[in-house]
Amino acid sequence: MPDRLDDRDLERILTDIATRLDGPKRDMWPAVRARIGERRIQPWWSRLGMDRRTLAPIAATLAVILVAALLLTPRIADALGHLLSIPGVQIYQVPQSPTARPNASAPTFAGQRVATAAEASRIAGFTVRTPAALGEPSAIYVETAPVRVTIVYASVKGIPVSAQAGVSAIVVEFKGTIETQIMAKAIGPGTFLDAVPLGNGVAYYLSGQPHQFFFRDPAGNLQPETLRLAGNTLLWEQDGYTYRLEAQVSRDEAVRIASSFR
Amino acid sequence: MEGRPAEDAVLVERAQHGDTEAYGELVRRYQALATRTAYVITGLSTEAEDAAQDGFTKAYFALGRFRTGAPFRPWLLRIVANEAKNRRKAAGRRPTVDLSVAEDRPSGDTALSPEEAALASERRAFVLGALGKLREEDRLVIAYRYFMQLSEAEMADALGVARGTVKSRLSRAIGRLREITAGQVRADA
Numbered sequence: 001m002p003d004r005l006d007d008r009d010l011e012r013i014l015t016d017i018a019t020r021l022d023g024p025k026r027d028m029w030p031a032v033r034a035r036i037g038e039r040r041i042q043p044w045w046s047r048l049g050m051d052r053r054t055l056a057p058i059a060a061t062l063a064v065i066l067v068a069a070l071l072l073t074p075r076i077a078d079a080l081g082h083l084l085s086i087p088g089v090q091i092y093q094v095p096q097s098p099t100a101r102p103n104a105s106a107p108t109f110a111g112q113r114v115a116t117a118a119e120a121s122r123i124a125g126f127t128v129r130t131p132a133a134l135g136e137p138s139a140i141y142v143e144t145a146p147v148r149v150t151i152v153y154a155s156v157k158g159i160p161v162s163a164q165a166g167v168s169a170i171v172v173e174f175k176g177t178i179e180t181q182i183m184a185k186a187i188g189p190g191t192f193l194d195a196v197p198l199g200n201g202v203a204y205y206l207s208g209q210p211h212q213f214f215f216r217d218p219a220g221n222l223q224p225e226t227l228r229l230a231g232n233t234l235l236w237e238q239d240g241y242t243y244r245l246e247a248q249v250s251r252d253e254a255v256r257i258a259s260s261f262r
Numbered sequence: 263m264e265g266r267p268a269e270d271a272v273l274v275e276r277a278q279h280g281d282t283e284a285y286g287e288l289v290r291r292y293q294a295l296a297t298r299t300a301y302v303i304t305g306l307s308t309e310a311e312d313a314a315q316d317g318f319t320k321a322y323f324a325l326g327r328f329r330t331g332a333p334f335r336p337w338l339l340r341i342v343a344n345e346a347k348n349r350r351k352a353a354g355r356r357p358t359v360d361l362s363v364a365e366d367r368p369s370g371d372t373a374l375s376p377e378e379a380a381l382a383s384e385r386r387a388f389v390l391g392a393l394g395k396l397r398e399e400d401r402l403v404i405a406y407r408y409f410m411q412l413s414e415a416e417m418a419d420a421l422g423v424a425r426g427t428v429k430s431r432l433s434r435a436i437g438r439l440r441e442i443t444a445g446q447v448r449a450d451a
Contacts (some may be wrong), residue, residue, distance in 0.1 A: 005385070005443045007436055013389045014408035016382065021301075021409060023294025024311050028318070029286040035319040036282075197278050200326050252281055259279065 037194040051136055059115055099120050111143035122150050126175060126241060133260035148174040160248050164229045169247035175240060196251060203236035205251045234258055270334040279323050285325075289318050292335060295410050296342045302405040303346035303398060313349050317342030328375070336412065336419030372391060392442040400435035407432055
């Protein structure tokens with residue numbers, strides 16, 4: 001540069017440069033939205049401290065046997081790592097979206113049927129909360145080993161009866177810990193896992209292809225009668241309790257319902 | 263500028279309550295600023311976009327900690343800048359500040375003669391080259407002021423410094439840029 005630039009020259013040139021700077025040419029939101037959905041999904045190989053390419057053949061083999069491993073040996077499945085850190089809940093990625101068994105019927109709800117949330121609270125030993133947005137429950141069930149409360153809404157205006165659950169909405173509440181895995185889900189590539197803010201925390205919304213869902217008994221074993229497909233589901237933790245809302249509603253509507261728990 | 267904070271605040275609050283499309287609106291609104299911020303640090307446009315996207319993602323998960331009533335823009339840019347700094351450190355290289363980004367769009371030079379336009383282009387290239395030799399914090403303060411037109415208060419928030427520090431830091435950065443263009447300083451001081 002032949003001539004010296006003073007501060008005013010520099011300011012003028014910098015301002016000139018600013019008018020020429022390009023931003024991204026396409027809408028970033030779809031990519032950001034996808035990253036938000038993936039954020040909580042920690043690849044299991046990252047916990048092993050090995051290069052992904054080294055693990056690829058092993059990963060392919062493990063992916064094929066993962067569903068069987070889930071059913072037969074929970075310890076192997078545990079070793080692969082769960083995706084979320086909601087107490088009491090494990091979510092696994094599986095290579096294919098699960099399909100319904102030919103004779104699968106709407107789920108039956110285990111436990112003692114009680115008349116009110118207050119009665120359920122007394123038996124369960126914690127305050128059972130219900131979503132005001134769904135109105136009065138159709139039925140409430142309480143199980144004690146492990147303690148789990150299921151609240152059923154058979155028909156709610158504006159929420160279709162789910163092909164998987166046979167009702168409009170199901171709410172499950174339990175006290176979960178990291179050590180005791182009460183509930184598990186297996187999601188395939190067609191199921192979208194999205195993290196959304198809820199109150200001061202984060203909730204997880206599963207949508208798209210139905211996912212596989214089951215409870216474990218106190219010994220950590222799969223309870224076969226609970227193995228079924230589940231539709232759109234919102235999962236969250238509050239004050240040490242884990243909540244699960246299953247209803248064929250949008251993510252925003254699920255969050256609205258979750259925000260109405262009293 | 264007056265309307266923006268209130269509108270941002272509404273979108274942020276909606277996003278905090280689970281309205282992801284409200285957050286999408288914020289992403290679209292600030293994707294250019296976020297990418298410029300990252301670009302000033304990484305010096306590579308593709309990496310800048312990637313860093314901006316990761317910054318937006320991290321900001322989303324930090325919404326629960328966002329102070330109600332605070333301006334969103336500098337808060338976001340701070341997160342994006344940190345993301346870009348981490349990437350640059352991990353890559354272990356200096357930014358290059360690619361001139362093509364500044365030269366592929368005509369901007370008010372139509373009144374200039376070909377000779378004058380060529381000189382202006384040369385000066386831009388010269389200053390961009392000098393910017394690349396500045397320390398990261400100097401480059402960032404200049405970018406916030408001249409490339410993104412942030413207010414002093416916003417710059418203070420985005421840089422994480424006291425408001426009174428911004429002026430002196432900007433003045434020092436311009437001074438260093440002047441020294442570099444004058445050939446007095448050739449590398450990081």
